[in-house]
Amino acid sequence: MANPATTLTFDSLALGEGGETRLANGYGGFNWLQAGVYNPDGAIPGYVASSGQNILFIAEAANNEVGGYDDAAAGSALVMSREQPFTLDTIELSSAFRDGLVVTIRAYADQAGTILIGEKTVTVDIAAQSLVSFADGLDFGTFSGATRIEFNANDNDAATRDYFGIDNLTFHDTPPTVTLDFDDIVLAPGGETVLGTYQGFTFSQAGAYHVDGGLPGYAAASGTNIGFIAEANNFEVAGYEGQAAGAPVVITNADAFDFLGGAFSAAFRDGVAVTIRGYSDADGFNLVAEETIIVGSGSAQAVSFDTFDGLQRLEFSTNDGNAATNDYVGFDNLLFRAADVAAPGEGILI
Numbered sequence: 001m002a003n004p005a006t007t008l009t010f011d012s013l014a015l016g017e018g019g020e021t022r023l024a025n026g027y028g029g030f031n032w033l034q035a036g037v038y039n040p041d042g043a044i045p046g047y048v049a050s051s052g053q054n055i056l057f058i059a060e061a062a063n064n065e066v067g068g069y070d071d072a073a074a075g076s077a078l079v080m081s082r083e084q085p086f087t088l089d090t091i092e093l094s095s096a097f098r099d100g101l102v103v104t105i106r107a108y109a110d111q112a113g114t115i116l117i118g119e120k121t122v123t124v125d126i127a128a129q130s131l132v133s134f135a136d137g138l139d140f141g142t143f144s145g146a147t148r149i150e151f152n153a154n155d156n157d158a159a160t161r162d163y164f165g166i167d168n169l170t171f172h173d174t175p176p177t178v179t180l181d182f183d184d185i186v187l188a189p190g191g192e193t194v195l196g197t198y199q200g201f202t203f204s205q206a207g208a209y210h211v212d213g214g215l216p217g218y219a220a221a222s223g224t225n226i227g228f229i230a231e232a233n234n235f236e237v238a239g240y241e242g243q244a245a246g247a248p249v250v251i252t253n254a255d256a257f258d259f260l261g262g263a264f265s266a267a268f269r270d271g272v273a274v275t276i277r278g279y280s281d282a283d284g285f286n287l288v289a290e291e292t293i294i295v296g297s298g299s300a301q302a303v304s305f306d307t308f309d310g311l312q313r314l315e316f317s318t319n320d321g322n323a324a325t326n327d328y329v330g331f332d333n334l335l336f337r338a339a340d341v342a343a344p345g346e347g348i349l350i
Contacts (some may be wrong), residue, residue, distance in 0.1 A: 003340070005089060008169040008350050010037045011052030017041035022068050023056065028350050031111075033072045033079040034059045038165070046096040046126030050167040057096070059177075061153055061162040077152035078166075085174040087144040087340060092129035096163035099125040103153045103164055105134075105145035117306075118143045129167055142306045144340050145174045175338040177260065182208045182332065183223030190214045194239050195227060204250040205230050205243050209330065217297035221263035223346040226300075228267070232318050232327035248317035249331075252282045256339035259314050261304035261335050266297040267338045268326035276314045278308040284315070295329055302333075305328075310339045 008028045013021060018041035025031045036059045040047040049055050058078040059069040066074070088107065095101035100123055105120035118141030124130050134143040143149075153162040180199050187193060189212035195203035207230045211220045220226050229249050230240040237245070259278060266272040272295045280286040287309040308314065318327040 003172040003175065004349065005170050005172045006170075008056075008243040009052050009167065010054040010056050010350075013054060013350055015039040015054060018043055020057075022059070022284075029084075030080045030082045032099070034076055035078050035080070036069070039250060040165075044096050046094060046098075046163075048094060048127055048129060050092045050129040050212050055094075055165040055167045057165045058151065058153070058163055059211040061164070062160075063154070063156070063158060067105055074156040075156070077106075077150035079113075079150050081148040082200045083111065083147060083265075085109075085145045085147055085173050087174050088134050088149055089170040089172060090131060090133050091169045092167045092181045093122065093124050093132050094129045094165045094167075095124045095126045097126065097161040098166060101125070101153055101162065101164060102155070103151060105132075106150045106152075107141070107143040108148040108150070109145060111147045113148050113150065117141045117146060123220060124164065129165075133231075137242065144306075174340055177335055177337040180227070180334040180336070181222050182225040182227050183227055187225060187342045189224075192228075194230070200253060200255075202335075203227070203302045204252075205247050206249045206251075207239060207240070211330075214218060215263060215267050217267040219298060219327075221300035222301065226330040227263070228330040229316060229328055229333070232329065233325075234319070234321075234323060242338040246319040248277075248319075250284075251314040251316075251334075252312060254282070254312070256280075256310050256312055256338055257306060257336050259308035259311060260335040260337065261302065262331050262335060263300035263302045264293065264295045265300050265330045265332075266295045267328035267330065268297065270296045270328055272297075272318055272327055273320065274329055275315075275317045276305075276308070277317070278311040279313040279315075280310055282312045284313050300332055304335075 020038040023032045023035040038057050060066050060074040063075040102123045109115040109117050119139040145188045185208045187210035192209040193208050195206040234246045275292045277290045279286045
């Protein structure tokens with residue numbers, strides 16, 4: 001199900017022409033730093049509203065303090081943050097005083113701003129709001145799953161004026177994640193069982209195993225249990241006859257999902273190549289993304305992805321076709337979420 005989008009227009013704040021106010025924490029559900037709201041009256045010709053009468057603006061873009069915005073260093077970024085992850089969809093952006101203003105927008109997974117997940121740099125001119133989308137054209141990463149966004153144009157040149165305005169800021173909630181750790185499956189040390197349907201996902205060619213050191217290469221990222229590829233080599237294993245020996249692990253779900261990552265360990269040798277494929281259909285015809293990782297033995301290797309979105313089928317394949325090699329790999333803490341899809345036009349305006 002699509003997530004309704006919300007657009008912040010900043011027009012619910014009553015301001016006379018030319019009036020401004022600091023944007024208080026809680027507006028739109030966010031905490032704000034270096035953020036003011038202004039009703040353009042033409043005195044600053046670069047500031048124009050796209051809708052209504054108000055815009056958001058950066059309060060201290062230059063390196064000088066402005067009264068009322070003393071809780072952050074002058075010249076620091078305009079920041080919006082909250083605890084619940086969200087996706088920034090679009091903004092309308094303008095420069096207050098000069099053409100060619102470079103604005104860098106960064107997304108972070110944590111509210112403190114230490115885990116950078118995405119960045120986009122745009123150049124804007126005065127007097128016209130430029131539509132900026134964060135669905136594509138990024139410098140790197142993603143703006144999905146952020147809890148902090150920073151907008152910054154400070155070039156550290158005291159002779160330039162780096163102020164910008166924002167209107168019609170649109171975002172949507174990011175669906176919650178689910179972690180498959182297999183630890184709620186009751187197994188004796190060294191025990192295993194076939195994985196069928198688990199936590200709403202259907203598995204093929206996969207088992208669950210209680211790591212006890214008997215196979216020293218397998219390692220759990222948490223708890224004691226892992227999932228594993230049941231028939232990595234070209235011979236049949238009792239209980240897993242449903243597919244040809246050597247076939248990949250297949251994970252499906254009737255509802256579209258995003259695969260964000262997991263932890264992998266090889267059972268018998270280092271350097272096992274795991275090819276991961278994601279499909280938008282459960283039958284495996286429409287390939288969305290493919291990546292190959294190299295997995296070592298003896299520790300759970302955490303891997304994250306930002307390309308496996310909108311899936312109904314996920315495959316892990318390790319069989320290299322060489323009967324002399326052992327291609328068994330375990331997996332733990334698989335991280336999924338419902339497909340992160342915005343629903344334009346279904347949201348609310350604030």
